[in-house]
Amino acid sequence: MNRVKVDLDGSSYPIIIEANSLSSTGKVIRERVGQKKGVIITDENVDRLYGPALEDTLENEGLRFTKLVVQPGEASKSLSTAERLYKELAELQLHRDSVVLAFGGGVIGDLAGFVGSTFLRGLPVVQIPTTLLAQVDSSVGGKTAVNLSRGKNLVGTFHQPEMVVMDPVVLETLSSEDVRSGLGEVLKYGLVWDENFFWKAVDNIELFENVENGAGLESLISRCCEIKAEVVGRDELDRGIRQILNFGHTIGHGIEAGSGYGELRHGEAVIWGMIGDIWISQDRGYLAEETFSRILGGLTRLSLPSLPDDLTGTELLEYITRDKKVRGGVINSVLLREPGEKVDVEQVSEAELKDAWEFLTGLEVN
Numbered sequence: 001m002n003r004v005k006v007d008l009d010g011s012s013y014p015i016i017i018e019a020n021s022l023s024s025t026g027k028v029i030r031e032r033v034g035q036k037k038g039v040i041i042t043d044e045n046v047d048r049l050y051g052p053a054l055e056d057t058l059e060n061e062g063l064r065f066t067k068l069v070v071q072p073g074e075a076s077k078s079l080s081t082a083e084r085l086y087k088e089l090a091e092l093q094l095h096r097d098s099v100v101l102a103f104g105g106g107v108i109g110d111l112a113g114f115v116g117s118t119f120l121r122g123l124p125v126v127q128i129p130t131t132l133l134a135q136v137d138s139s140v141g142g143k144t145a146v147n148l149s150r151g152k153n154l155v156g157t158f159h160q161p162e163m164v165v166m167d168p169v170v171l172e173t174l175s176s177e178d179v180r181s182g183l184g185e186v187l188k189y190g191l192v193w194d195e196n197f198f199w200k201a202v203d204n205i206e207l208f209e210n211v212e213n214g215a216g217l218e219s220l221i222s223r224c225c226e227i228k229a230e231v232v233g234r235d236e237l238d239r240g241i242r243q244i245l246n247f248g249h250t251i252g253h254g255i256e257a258g259s260g261y262g263e264l265r266h267g268e269a270v271i272w273g274m275i276g277d278i279w280i281s282q283d284r285g286y287l288a289e290e291t292f293s294r295i296l297g298g299l300t301r302l303s304l305p306s307l308p309d310d311l312t313g314t315e316l317l318e319y320i321t322r323d324k325k326v327r328g329g330v331i332n333s334v335l336l337r338e339p340g341e342k343v344d345v346e347q348v349s350e351a352e353l354k355d356a357w358e359f360l361t362g363l364e365v366n
């Protein structure tokens with residue numbers, strides 16, 4: 001079992017990472033939130049695979065939770081799904097102490113977190129992430145959101161969970177694309193915070209790509225949670241250092257939007273985005289060519305997803321400039337000067353982004 005603490009001004013919460021713990025999660029939840037009622041918000045896939053195990057353990061602890069199931073996929077991160085959930089919460093007559101359990105991947109974490117943070121001006125939320133991306137990233141740090149047709153994550157809140165509790169063994173049923181997507185975020189932590197961790201992850205990448213033994217991921221996930229907890233603890237509201245976690249996300253978000261959300265997973269697009277960011281870093285002379293090639297070699301140990309082949313550099317730029325993080329026409333990206341050590345958020349030009357895109361589209365991949 002690994003335990004990581006997220007320390008914030010005025011509050012703190014635990015992240016508990018333990019293989020084969022799903023069937024005893026009820027106990028951990030009861031100990032933290034007491035004898036309460038509430039809801040489990042999950043999606044159909046997670047419910048089919050793991051819903052009964054969670055319901056059983058809650059029941060065994062005498063906790064009364066009603067399960068609300070939404071369709072899997074990004075489309076559920078919407079105001080209309082949120083509205084449906086609000087109505088169900090109102091019908092259940094939940095009160096301020098009722099607890100929302102967000103049981104699923106990042107879509108469920110963001111949606112249930114959003115609903116939980118706004119219903120009755122905020123209920124306690126427990127995150128129980130079930131994808132690699134959610135376990136290493138989205139369940140920690142309190143960002144919640146839904147999408148509008150104009151763009152992703154345009155409506156949201158900061159609402160820290162009461163706790164995050166996860167079982168890496170559930171990752172054994174994930175698709176290979178979803179595993180790769182999570183690994184994209186894993187490698188990101190290494191490059192912005194801990195270069196040794198990056199190389200350790202790269203050296204074992206084949207093992208991680210075939211999650212036959214989820215328990216073997218426990219320490220990898222814990223290290224990511226430690227890094228995220230550290231960064232969020234220093235900058236909860238994303239006004240400073242937390243922005244380095246957007247490494248790879250400027251171009252990544254452009255690719256996700258340009259491929260119509262779906263062709264590539266979030267973390268898969270981020271892998272390409274990181275290659276774009278290190279390319280710009282070496283083009284500016286921040287990274288020596290040798291360092292650039294070494295990191296590129298590391299990142300391409302992952303079997304990369306194909307890029308959307310009809311997306312042009314000009315189109316990519318349009319999607320990038322629509323992103324909510326672009327303010328006043330200024331596009332920022334996260335650039336590396338020393339991997340894991342010196343990382344800065346800097347303005348990048350349209351020409352640099354287009355050149356980076358040309359590099360990405362010309363890259364021979366495995």
Ligand SMILES: NC(=O)c1ccc[n+]([C@@H]2O[C@H](COP(=O)([O-])OP(=O)(O)OC[C@H]3O[C@@H](n4cnc5c(N)ncnc54)[C@H](O)[C@@H]3O)[C@@H](O)[C@H]2O)c1
Pocket residue numbers: 043044045046049072073074077104105106107108110130131132133134137138139140141142143144152153170171172173174175178181265266
């Ligand atoms: N809040 C944050 O800080 C933050 C950070 C990164 C990403 N995100 C958001 O996270 C979302 C992506 O999350 P995701 O990649 O987890 O996608 P997801 O939630 O859509 O899950 C991917 C797929 O895996 C299925 N699934 C979940 N757990 C499973 C399991 N154990 N076994 C088999 N299948 C399982 C889901 O039903 C879904 O079909 C995006 O909306 C992104 O914006 C949020």
Ligand SMILES: [Zn+2]
Pocket residue numbers: 137185249266267270
């Ligand atoms: Zn991300």
